[in-house]
């Protein structure tokens with residue numbers, strides 16, 4: 001079975017049985033995975049940043065679509081998940097394209113250098129507003145920021161969405177894909 005199908009099934013089974021939210025995988029939907037892959041195929045990014053690796057399901061959608069020239073930097077604060085995700089990356093033969101970082105995203109994004117053509121945000125929504133100014137700096141002109149759960153948890157991401165909408169260089173919209181995908185495009 002394909003690694004993505006396997007992770008999708010395992011994630012669904014795990015999350016149905018698991019009561020501890022910290023141990024749920026909380027994978028994006030397969031539809032969101034296909035949407036991310038479509039974006040990657042169109043943009044042909046060389047660098048992608050993901051915040052919220054979990055078991056690496058969304059990371060693998062991004063890395064697979066990117067071809068040999070892409071580098072995906074993905075950040076996860078839970079050590080068990082970080083290690084299991086790395087196993088999944090090796091299993092999928094994608095570990096060379098993925099730079100998996102362990103630790104809090106706020107620390108990592110402060111230290112990252114350069115810019116990214118695509119940023120995918122899928123972590124602790126209460127922190128998004130504090131991430132916003134730095135994510136804006138990390139986004140390359142003509143790049144896209146995509147945020148999961150824009151419809152399923154619209155209230156929680158509202159302050160972050162408002163901040164994005166106040167930046168005159170950004171075009172912001174929400175698509176009814178999966179749990180709702182906020183997309184912000186940085187004009188040149």
Ligand SMILES: C[S@@+](CC[C@H](N)C(=O)[O-])C[C@H]1O[C@@H](n2cnc3c(N)ncnc32)[C@H](O)[C@@H]1O
Nearest residue numbers: 026027028052054057058076077104105123124
């Ligand atoms: C919704 S899950 C990510 C699911 C993953 N994107 C996927 O679809 O396969 C959110 C993850 O973000 C991690 N996380 C939450 N806040 C974080 C932070 N500040 N820094 C790094 N990781 C964080 C959680 O431990 C959790 O594994």
